[in-house]
Amino acid sequence: MTRPLPGGPREPRCALGRMVPTTAGAEPIKTASWHDHRLLVVALDDPRLGWADRELVRTIGEKLYGTREARR
Numbered sequence: 001m002t003r004p005l006p007g008g009p010r011e012p013r014c015a016l017g018r019m020v021p022t023t024a025g026a027e028p029i030k031t032a033s034w035h036d037h038r039l040l041v042v043a044l045d046d047p048r049l050g051w052a053d054r055e056l057v058r059t060i061g062e063k064l065y066g067t068r069e070a071r072r
Contacts, residue, residue, distance in 0.1 A: 033039040042049070042057050049057070 030041045
């Protein structure tokens with residue numbers, strides 16, 4: 001059994017302890033969203049995208065939601 005760090009969070013002692021949310025990474029959520037709902041979340045600065053991919057995503061975003069300047 002591990003001992004908690006001094007001043008750190010402790011394990012919940014009540015029955016509601018199992019309801020405490022855990023932190024999930026963004027990539028698994030994005031992947032599940034795509035597979036389950038065909039919902040795509042893309043950052044323009046994602047290093048996995050090439051120039052042409054970034055331009056395509058930017059163009060689609062501006063077509064659907066407008067430019068940043070138009071929002072101001």
